[in-house]
Amino acid sequence: MSAGLRKSRITWKMVSTEAKLLLIGIPVFLWTIIPIYHMVLFSISPRNAATSGRLWPKEPTLSNFSFVFQQKHFYLDHFWAQLGNSLVIALSVGALTLAVSTAAAFAISRLKVRGGRTVMNMALFTYFIPAAFLAVPMYKTMGNYGLLNSQWSLILAMVTIASPYCIWVLKQASDKLPWELDEAARMDGATAMQLFRLVYLPLMVPSLVAVGTYALLLAWNEYLYAFLLLSKDSSVTLAVALGNFLAADDSPWELLMTTGLIYALPPAAIYYAFKRYMVSGLTAGAVKS
Amino acid sequence: MSAVAIQAGDTPAARKSGGMTSWEKWGLILVIPYLLIFVVFVIYPVGYGLWLARHPESYTKLFADPIFFRTLVNTLIFVVVAVNVKMVVALFLSGFFLHTRWWIKALSLVFILPWAVPSIPTILSMRFMLNPEWGVINSAIFKLTGMDGPNWLNDPTLALSFSMLAHIWKSLPFWTLILLAGRMAIPGEQYEAASVDGASNWQKFCFITWPSMRSLFLTSTILSMIWTLGDFNSVYLLTGGGPADLTHVLATLGIRYLRLDQVDLSLASIVVALPLILPLVYFMMKRLSK
Numbered sequence: 001m002s003a004g005l006r007k008s009r010i011t012w013k014m015v016s017t018e019a020k021l022l023l024i025g026i027p028v029f030l031w032t033i034i035p036i037y038h039m040v041l042f043s044i045s046p047r048n049a050a051t052s053g054r055l056w057p058k059e060p061t062l063s064n065f066s067f068v069f070q071q072k073h074f075y076l077d078h079f080w081a082q083l084g085n086s087l088v089i090a091l092s093v094g095a096l097t098l099a100v101s102t103a104a105a106f107a108i109s110r111l112k113v114r115g116g117r118t119v120m121n122m123a124l125f126t127y128f129i130p131a132a133f134l135a136v137p138m139y140k141t142m143g144n145y146g147l148l149n150s151q152w153s154l155i156l157a158m159v160t161i162a163s164p165y166c167i168w169v170l171k172q173a174s175d176k177l178p179w180e181l182d183e184a185a186r187m188d189g190a191t192a193m194q195l196f197r198l199v200y201l202p203l204m205v206p207s208l209v210a211v212g213t214y215a216l217l218l219a220w221n222e223y224l225y226a227f228l229l230l231s232k233d234s235s236v237t238l239a240v241a242l243g244n245f246l247a248a249d250d251s252p253w254e255l256l257m258t259t260g261l262i263y264a265l266p267p268a269a270i271y272y273a274f275k276r277y278m279v280s281g282l283t284a285g286a287v288k289s
Numbered sequence: 290m291s292a293v294a295i296q297a298g299d300t301p302a303a304r305k306s307g308g309m310t311s312w313e314k315w316g317l318i319l320v321i322p323y324l325l326i327f328v329v330f331v332i333y334p335v336g337y338g339l340w341l342a343r344h345p346e347s348y349t350k351l352f353a354d355p356i357f358f359r360t361l362v363n364t365l366i367f368v369v370v371a372v373n374v375k376m377v378v379a380l381f382l383s384g385f386f387l388h389t390r391w392w393i394k395a396l397s398l399v400f401i402l403p404w405a406v407p408s409i410p411t412i413l414s415m416r417f418m419l420n421p422e423w424g425v426i427n428s429a430i431f432k433l434t435g436m437d438g439p440n441w442l443n444d445p446t447l448a449l450s451f452s453m454l455a456h457i458w459k460s461l462p463f464w465t466l467i468l469l470a471g472r473m474a475i476p477g478e479q480y481e482a483a484s485v486d487g488a489s490n491w492q493k494f495c496f497i498t499w500p501s502m503r504s505l506f507l508t509s510t511i512l513s514m515i516w517t518l519g520d521f522n523s524v525y526l527l528t529g530g531g532p533a534d535l536t537h538v539l540a541t542l543g544i545r546y547l548r549l550d551q552v553d554l555s556l557a558s559i560v561v562a563l564p565l566i567l568p569l570v571y572f573m574m575k576r577l578s579k
Contacts, residue, residue: 024385025396032400035458038425039414100326103319113316119324124577126331128570130519132540133562136547136555137338138330144337160330163323192315221407224521224544242409243526246416253417260410271405272398 039264042257064258073255075245078234086220086237086263089151093158094216098208101163105170106196110182120171123164131161132224139228153229154237158219166211173207174200210277217267238263342556351557360537360558363449364518364565367538371453372513375461380506382461383468384498404462412455412526416442419451445535448528452536456523460516464509471505472498508576515569518562539565 043064045057071079104123108116138157139148147153177200185195201208220239227240236244242263245256271278309317351357386397403411418424419441427438442448479497488496521540524530530537530545537545539562546555 021385021388021390021393024382025393028382028385028400029396031458032402032462035411035414035418036402036406038418039410042414042417100322104323107316107319111312111316111319113313113320116316116320119320119327121574121578122327122331123323124574125570126327128515128573129566130515130540132519132521133543133559133566134331134334135521136543136552136559137334139547140341140552141330141334141337156326156330160326163326167323186312192312196319221409223409223526228544228547239407239409242413246413246526246529253423257410257414257417260413264406264410267407268402268405271401 039257039261042254043261045254047252047254064254065262067255068258068262073252075241075252076255076259078236078241079238079259081234082236082238082241083262085151085235086239089155089158089237090216090220092155093162093219094212096155096159097162097166097215098212100159101166101170101211102201102204102208104163104167105174106200108167109171109174110177110195110200111192120167123167126160127164127168134161135224135228138225142229148229149231149235151230151235154222154226155219157225157229158215158222161225162215162218166215169211169214170204170207173204177203206277209274213270213274213278217270220267338556338559341552342560344553347553347557348561351554351561354554356534356537357542357558359535360539360542363536364538364562366449367453367456367520367524368514368517371456372510372517374453375457376464376506376510376513378457379461379464379468380502382465383472384494386465386469387472401462401466403459404466408459408522409526411459412522415451415455415458416527442528443532445532448532449524449536452524452527455527456517456520459523460513464513467509468502468505471502475501508573511569511572511576515566515573518566518569 041055041057044060044062046059046061046063049057049059067073068076068079071077104119107113108120113119138160142148142153142157145153147156181199181203182195185199190198220237222237223239223243226237227243230236230240233241238259242256242260245251245259386393386400418426421427421438421440421443424441426441430436430438439447441451475498480493483493483497518538519540520538521544524536524538525541525544528536530541534545539558542558543555546552546558
């Protein structure tokens with residue numbers, strides 16, 4: 001009898017715990033998903049049907065996507081070129097940042113280059129100054145260098161912004177590698193570059209994936225620098241093109257949301273694909289308590 | 290680790306002329322690309338910017354602009370309110386995501402979406418939701434009550450609040466993840482022992498969770514303040530600084546002046562922001578070099 005009572009009491013407590021968790025979980029789910037679902041709903045709704053208040057369109061359609069892919073609107077004249085620009089710029093920034101920051105981290109952490117600590121501190125300082133406050137001086141500087149409207153200006157600016165954090169994450173990871181490896185390599189008469197190629201790079205692969213992805217996503221997602229530094233419709237990135245939709249009040253929302261969805265998919269896919277590296281490599285590095 | 294570091298310089302290696310080993314030479318060669326980038330794209334722009342902002346008249350003109358004062362107030366509200374709300378909610382949710390349920394695991398994958406997708410399309414999506422005539426929110430209000438909803442982004446207070454919400458929406462997952470990692474590092478035995486002693490959940494939080502999370506929470510809050518000060522997108526893409534330039538923050542004000550071709554004011558507004566940012570940056574540098 002008493003055992004039965006006790007059992008039912010535990011079940012009651014479990015039910016109330018589950019209820020409390022659901023009471024948190026459901027609002028969290030709605031809060032997270034509504035702006036994204038709103039975008040998806042627009043992209044699969046026929047023109048002017050998305051605001052009907054339905055949670056699912058009466059006649060879902062992919063015609064918006066074909067509109068975008070065929071560039072059938074004034075705002076979309078350069079869609080493919082802009083998508084290509086975003087891709088080329090993101091890949092260039094990823095590759096350049098990876099090269100520059102791997103070399104610097106190796107020199108600072110393993111070769112103990114003189115002044116390495118100062119370089120690290122300067123880089124960290126750059127990392128902490130918000131990029132938005134460097135945008136105007138960067139814009140004026142690119143003007144002085146004659147690089148404005150060249151995609152190089154955006155690539156170099158993004159490498160500048162991305163590399164400090166990458167150097168820092170790579171240095172943290174590199175400091176953890178056993179020093180005996182370097183000593184053994186030196187004993188065997190290896191050169192610095194042999195150590196770099198044969199020992200350092202293979203061991204650093206997870207961190208390299210993390211920072212390469214970080215730099216690539218940073219460049220793909222960038223809006224402010226892209227719209228300041230580039231202006232020709234055929235040379236801007238997709239991010240700037242999306243912002244340009246706001247110029248008019250009668251913007252074709254369904255096409256903007258469709259283009260936005262297409263633009264948002266690659267980074268989301270990359271994020272989930274490399275989640276393992278991103279979470280361990282970046283969140284651990286972001287805040288060292 | 291530093292003991293290991295000291296050995297490095299002493300390792301015998303073939304000395305070359307000039308008192309530099311080939312390893313030291315390579316160290317220099319490998320660090321040069323970054324140094325070049327740093328000098329050309331950080332030192333020069335910062336120096337040039339400061340030089341352009343050297344005239345006292347720029348500052349008198351800036352302080353005389355009523356929008357500037359409004360922007361300062363907005364920035365303070367944004368940083369204090371948005372960051373604190375976000376960090377407290379993140380601390381709370383990190384406890385929620387600690388529970389092991391299949392659906393919470395699934396929810397955590399969805400929850401990270403705002404952080405994983407670029408902010409431009411999602412903020413524009415929110416902007417459309419808030420559109421007074423066709424947006425879903427006012428359409429719903431009209432359907433339910435038969436009345437027109439408010440013109441959300443045309444009221445400076447509401448517009449700034451929605452910018453803060455957009456900012457929180459975007460960055461909440463990241464900070465929840467960070468604080469979750471902090472919570473997971475706390476040994477489970479402490480909680481078990483507390484349960485045996487009959488501690489309530491609140492007592493467990495006060496005496497176990499908070500003391501071990503305090504330092505992480507403080508660092509995260511400071512870093513979040515720096516990043517929030519630099520958040521351009523949440524304001525610019527949602528309100529464009531409007532209505533009537535009343536919702537600008539320091540991150541967007543510089544761009545506004547630049548667009549009006551007032552480069553001196555633009556740079557002056559950035560210089561004025563420095564006393565706000567540099568102490569926070571100094572704090573973070575101290576923390577990280579410990």
